[in-house]
Amino acid sequence: xxxxxxxxxxxxxxxxxxxxxxxxxxxxxxxxxxxxxxxxxxxxxxxxxxxxxxxxxxxxxxxxxxxxxxxxxxxxxxxxxxxxxxxxxxxxxxxxxxxxxxxxxxxxxxxxxxxxxxxxxxxxxxxxxxxxxxxxxxxxxxxxxxxxxxxxxxxxxxxxxxxxxxxxxxxxxxxxxxxxxxxxxx
Numbered sequence: 001x002x003x004x005x006x007x008x009x010x011x012x013x014x015x016x017x018x019x020x021x022x023x024x025x026x027x028x029x030x031x032x033x034x035x036x037x038x039x040x041x042x043x044x045x046x047x048x049x050x051x052x053x054x055x056x057x058x059x060x061x062x063x064x065x066x067x068x069x070x071x072x073x074x075x076x077x078x079x080x081x082x083x084x085x086x087x088x089x090x091x092x093x094x095x096x097x098x099x100x101x102x103x104x105x106x107x108x109x110x111x112x113x114x115x116x117x118x119x120x121x122x123x124x125x126x127x128x129x130x131x132x133x134x135x136x137x138x139x140x141x142x143x144x145x146x147x148x149x150x151x152x153x154x155x156x157x158x159x160x161x162x163x164x165x166x167x168x169x170x171x172x173x174x175x176x177x178x179x180x181x182x183x184x185x186x
Contacts (some may be wrong), residue, residue: 003030004074008081008092010036015174017161020080020126022178023158026185027078031070035091040067043097051101061157067099076122077150079142083129087137096145106149116151128174130164155186 005024009017024030041047047064055063058139060069071077099105107115123146125139139157146155158175163170 002074003027003072003076003078005035005093006077006079006081006092007032007036008079009097010089014080014082014128014169015160015170016080016082016126016128018174019128019158019160019177019181020078021023023078023124023181023185026181028035030076030078033067033070033095035089035095039091040094040098042094054178055101065101065104067095068104070103071099071120071150072105072118075119076124077120078124078126080126081138082111083127083133083138086134088127088141099141102150114148116149118150120136120146120150120152121154123150123152124131124158126158127153128159128163129161131162133159133161 005020007017008018009020011017040134050062050064051068052063054060059065062096079092081092102108103117107117109115125142127138133181135157137160139155142157143153143155146152158177160173163173166173174181
């Protein structure tokens with residue numbers, strides 16, 4: 001698997017999902033993790049211990065390692081995540097927390113610095129906002145996460161904003177973002 005699509009949208013009519021599907025047409029085959037259909041529980045003792053026991057036993061087929069292996073193997077990660085209350089959906093953070101496992105997706109060097117064990121080369125965030133898109137808590141987080149845990153600084157943002165402000169122009173705003181995607185991929 002080369003492309004991993006992390007779908008953190010919740011509505012079948014999601015404007016973010018429309019943009020992501022437009023982008024995905026340029027990628028052909030991909031593996032999708034739909035966090036609405038297959039939600040990830042927040043990390044706690046019941047989820048943490050089985051992961052590390054499975055890893056310690058060398059059981060990479062254990063279900064608790066599924067997301068970690070998907071993250072580890074992906075060369076391109078496409079994330080569809082709308083902006084909710086100034087940030088990304090909690091389901092996306094839960095996915096990352098679930099997928100980051102010391103010794104499998106990352107490790108530490110002799111100085112205590114994080115070293116990625118993933119194959120990621122590119123990360124793309126597709127997002128929409130009802131108002132102004134706030135980059136600090138969204139793409140800023142994705143950039144720092146990607147640099148630290150995925151060892152890539154190749155992070156792209158495709159966004160559409162003010163969708164709940166200019167309700168009569170939603171389709172026009174989405175089309176403008178699609179044109180930017182098309183320009184980058186043609």
